[in-house]
Amino acid sequence: IAGKTSLWSRDATLQQVLMSEWSVSFTSLYNLLKAKLCPYFYVCTYQFTVLFRAAGLAGSDVITAVISPTTRGLREAMRNEGIDFSLPLVEETRINSPETGKNTEDGEEQGVSDDESFSWLEEMGVQDKIKKPDAISVKLRKEKNEVQVDHKPESVALVKGTNTFMLLNFLINCKSLVAVAGPQAGLPPTLLSPVAFRGATMQTLKARSINVKTPVHSCYNDIFSLEITGPVMPHCLHTLTMLLKSAQRGAFSAVLYTHEPTAVFNTNTERILNKETMCKDLTKCGLHLKTLDQLIQLPTLGKSSIRLLEMRDYAYTWKS
Template identity: 55%
Template sequence: QQCLVYWQHPSLPWLSLFPRINAERNFSGRSSPWAHDAALQQSLMRDWSISLSSLYSLLKSGLCPYFYVCSYQLTVLFRAAGLSGSGCITALVSPTTRGLREAMKSEGIEFSLPLVEDRRKSSKQHHSEEEEDQTGSLTEDEDSLSCDGDEHKDDSFSWLKEMGIQDKIRKPDGINLQLHKDAAAVSLDHKPESVVCVEGSHTFNLINFLINCKSLVAAAGSQTGLPPTLLAPTPFRGATANVLKGSSVNVKTRAGSTYQNINSLEITGPILPSSLHAITRLLQLTQKGTFSAALYTHSPSAIMNVNTSKLQHSSGSVDPAGFGLPPASFQHLEQPSSLGKSALTHIYMRDSSYTWKS
């Protein structure tokens, strides 16, 4: 039973608050007294802000390993220092839009685009500098967004001046150049490549940004006025302890001249990474080291498996006891992810040895 417990805010018994993305059907037709009550919405947001601040304080103090912020249009994963190969607090935000990234920049939040960085490095390995100048790439356009338009224009055509033919070639006007850059930035929107990584002290700025970001809460539709869902493996202020739903079935199948008992266990709900590890450890003990599991990942959260350790500092010594996790679970979580943009779909164990598919 302990493996199935998770902590959530807000918690409304008549509503399933996960998932939130593409989940309008789960909310339609349900009672939502806050939808047309501004005072109630403000009260919900006030409590939510306190809970979010509490979670970040626990994370910073080493008392919470990670937590999720799940809104109707994006998901944010905050990880404590020492997890996923990082020596500092990190946060992954996905999916993002150009407008959101620009808003984060305007608030002084520095971030990187891990998948865009990977694509740029891969492009440099396979193409010469001349080919990159001619063809360009999505990653170069994204990186150049912070550059001034006129400066970009001058740099792009400086080689014409060196050849003495700058007056014979018609240059594209600044508007066309800006449209090209804007189109490249917008093409990232809502895609896995739009995931951003925030590190260190900038994660605190991100917390303040989320608290003050009005677009984080739906202004129309069945989720109107409902704060994002906070999920964590440890208690925090204002949280409610919930339990994943589990159902078991015992069937007999013929195996030669005898019958064999097969036990099936179905678990539904927001299964957190530490919960999954605890469940598999329990099954290893109770099923004599042999079992199989099929996993159905919430697709918008699969991108959280991207490896960002190469963009971060080396991991330092961290005491796993404060996180409230078994040592084996912590050792699993502190390793950098190797799944990339994919997620686990099947886990197999035979004679206490794991294999998996993604």
């Protein structure tokens, strides 16, 4: 559709209908997530991606939503709607930094304030000879510090608990969520889920198998290659590894290409919970129990993602 004029790009009424139907689908998915009948789902906009996770996934006992990448404008709009969120990577940097005056994402000083830093000068009686930064300069500096993380992995935002419902309403009513130009003009964001929901359509991944004979000494060996393209979600990847483990007798390798802005979703943002209890509550979400067990565990990859996965003698190794 990239080179064609889409019907919905210039028809405001049709766009309104599409957005209304999308809102129903989005709300349906959230309700399934809340009831633990859906483990997770993605909201893919043309500017950022949101991953909603059910309570019990990634070590959290409440529903979580992770947004990447974010901008100062988006974060400010979320604050104005009363949505509480954190920036895990920024806060981690601030805590681990040896500098006492390091700036946080919110532009606030960690450590002494400007007023306190000038108090010792007053005690010496030289405060008049030192130019104290005015309010405008301080504000500009804070805004600069906040903008520095825009569009970067460090801009990832975490929303928890009831704030995720507020985020849902925010996204439904956000006018800038729909592109005004390009191939996605007038189209609501894409919803990706491992389970069916109201208004959903089933999409199949494109697969292509190749058989190549390679010379080894005086004979030829068969090498089989399977290429899968499309949005391969985490549960699908784990299911494929279980299939290949059995079919290839514990020996295979896979090269993975990740949508870069979503790699940061592997960041650990929670604490470990009672895995058995959480797994029991999520057994009706439609995932294989072994896959569910993997998704419940705390993420360990940080801001990176798996690039190469290999299995030899039923043992995994990987590179990120």
